[in-house]
Amino acid sequence: MNDHPAEILPARVLHVGRPNLVGRDRFLGYVGQILDDLRFTNRGPLVDLFERRIAEHLGVAHCVVTSNATLALSLAAQAMGLTGSVIVPAFTFVASAHTMHGNGLRVIFADVDPDTHHIDVDRLEACLAPDTSAVLAVNLWGNPCRIRELEAFCAKHGLKLLFDSAQAFGSTYEGRRLGGFGDAEVFSFHATKAINSFEGGAITTNDAELAARLRLLINFGFSDEDCVDDWGTNAKMPEVCAAMGLSSLEGLETVFSHNRRIFGIYAELLEGLPGLTLQPYGAGEEAAHHYVVLRIDDALPVSRDALLARLRAARVMARRYFHPGCHRSEPYRSMPIYEGVSLPVTEDLCQRLLCLPTGLAIERPDVAAICAIITAAAQPGPDAPSANGV
Ligand code: T4K
Numbered sequence: 001m002n003d004h005p006a007e008i009l010p011a012r013v014l015h016v017g018r019p020n021l022v023g024r025d026r027f028l029g030y031v032g033q034i035l036d037d038l039r040f041t042n043r044g045p046l047v048d049l050f051e052r053r054i055a056e057h058l059g060v061a062h063c064v065v066t067s068n069a070t071l072a073l074s075l076a077a078q079a080m081g082l083t084g085s086v087i088v089p090a091f092t093f094v095a096s097a098h099t100m101h102g103n104g105l106r107v108i109f110a111d112v113d114p115d116t117h118h119i120d121v122d123r124l125e126a127c128l129a130p131d132t133s134a135v136l137a138v139n140l141w142g143n144p145c146r147i148r149e150l151e152a153f154c155a156k157h158g159l160k161l162l163f164d165s166a167q168a169f170g171s172t173y174e175g176r177r178l179g180g181f182g183d184a185e186v187f188s189f190h191a192t193k194a195i196n197s198f199e200g201g202a203i204t205t206n207d208a209e210l211a212a213r214l215r216l217l218i219n220f221g222f223s224d225e226d227c228v229d230d231w232g233t234n235a236k237m238p239e240v241c242a243a244m245g246l247s248s249l250e251g252l253e254t255v256f257s258h259n260r261r262i263f264g265i266y267a268e269l270l271e272g273l274p275g276l277t278l279q280p281y282g283a284g285e286e287a288a289h290h291y292v293v294l295r296i297d298d299a300l301p302v303s304r305d306a307l308l309a310r311l312r313a314a315r316v317m318a319r320r321y322f323h324p325g326c327h328r329s330e331p332y333r334s335m336p337i338y339e340g341v342s343l344p345v346t347e348d349l350c351q352r353l354l355c356l357p358t359g360l361a362i363e364r365p366d367v368a369a370i371c372a373i374i375t376a377a378a379q380p381g382p383d384a385p386s387a388n389g390v
Contacts, residue, residue, distance in 0.1 A: 016357050064204075068188065082160060084129070086133065091325060091345075144282070162183060321355045
């Protein structure tokens with residue numbers, strides 16, 4: 001690999017997914033309250049407040065917060081009574097598929113749209129099986145899917161519609177915030193998300209019965225002090241996580257506007273480079289701009305993986321989300337029912353995309369350094385691929 005001029009190397013490690021810390025003092029204030037009250041968990045006042053704030057912010061009737069989005073997806077599937085098979089895009093974080101599989105549901109992997117990276121609504125019909133009970137659609141990168149068409153498809157075939165909106169807190173669709181679409185939506189507040197509660201998740205819905213069932217499922221089935229009314233597990237969010245979630249939510253605009261600015265700098269510095277496209281966010285819609293997704297096409301003289309190696313050598317920890325695709329990951333890869341499954345768009349995206357660092361830890365000089373490395377890789381000639389592909 002060619003050496004990079006020292007001046008373009010970032011001075012520190014640059015991560016995708018560095019937590020956004022906003023409102024440190026607000027957070028510490030809440031922690032003081034927790035310690036004074038000795039109320040640490042089991043639906044304390046901060047969890048209650050966090051749920052109300054989320055529901056208010058998203059304009060949805062019910063919000064049930066959980067210890068993470070993975071359990072939230074799993075419990076949503078149970079509360080919705082899903083059976084048989086569920087259609088899931090193969091291009092997503094593996095938790096989307098694992099949660100359905102873990103509930104004894106057969107995952108039918110759908111291919112995605114090459115432009116939006118979302119489940120391909122036009123080819124959903126071919127995914128249907130006689131026992132299909134639902135579609136799990138993923139609002140990937142914080143961009144909304146074609147929600148109206150998905151709702152129409154599910155209504156036509158009598159299917160439930162669950163949205164994995166783990167990456168999409170605060171995003172709008174046709175001007176309305178996500179949270180109240182389909183039967184339910186699930187958000188993640190993992191440390192790496194735009195809005196975080198260390199670990200955490202939420203299920204939002206306008207269905208009161210579903211919300212009531214979910215409240216049982218996240219708390220061992222308890223409906224009252226010594227009354228167990230259902231099966232249940234422990235998916236409760238502790239108070240300290242709600243404290244972080246509340247502080248983070250109060251600082252949402254700081255994070256969103258910072259990310260928008262960083263995204264704009266990437267767009268400006270990468271403009272016109274052949275073979276490179278930034279995944280856009282919808283014009284006129286709100287979004288956290290929390291994923292800077294770069295598509296590398298054949299016009300770039302180096303491959304995606306060669307570019308990744310150059311970035312890593314410069315301490316830029318870009319990520320290949322979601323290589324190699326759920327259907328090419330275990331346990332699915334080794335299961336006879338997935339043998340021969342071919343999802344060309346997913347497989348192509350898995351070879352072409354790189355997520356670049358953003359968030360409050362990243363500033364203009366960092367983006368400039370990253371873009372300088374990418375720009376150098378885009379030059380033909382001595383910087384073209386070497387024998388080892390790097
Ligand atoms: N559905 C979708 C579509 C999702 O994207 C996710 C989660 C879920 C469902 C499930 O949500 P949760 O159950 O997690 O609430 C990360 C996150 O762990 C995961 O939440 C997220 N998606 C996924 C896209 O990214 P990894 O395996 O890439 O994380 P990791 O540990 O490699 O962290 C990424 C980078 O962030 C590292 O380079 C270092 C940095 N980092 C990370 C943490 C946790 C920090 O600097 N500080 C930190 O505290 O999965």
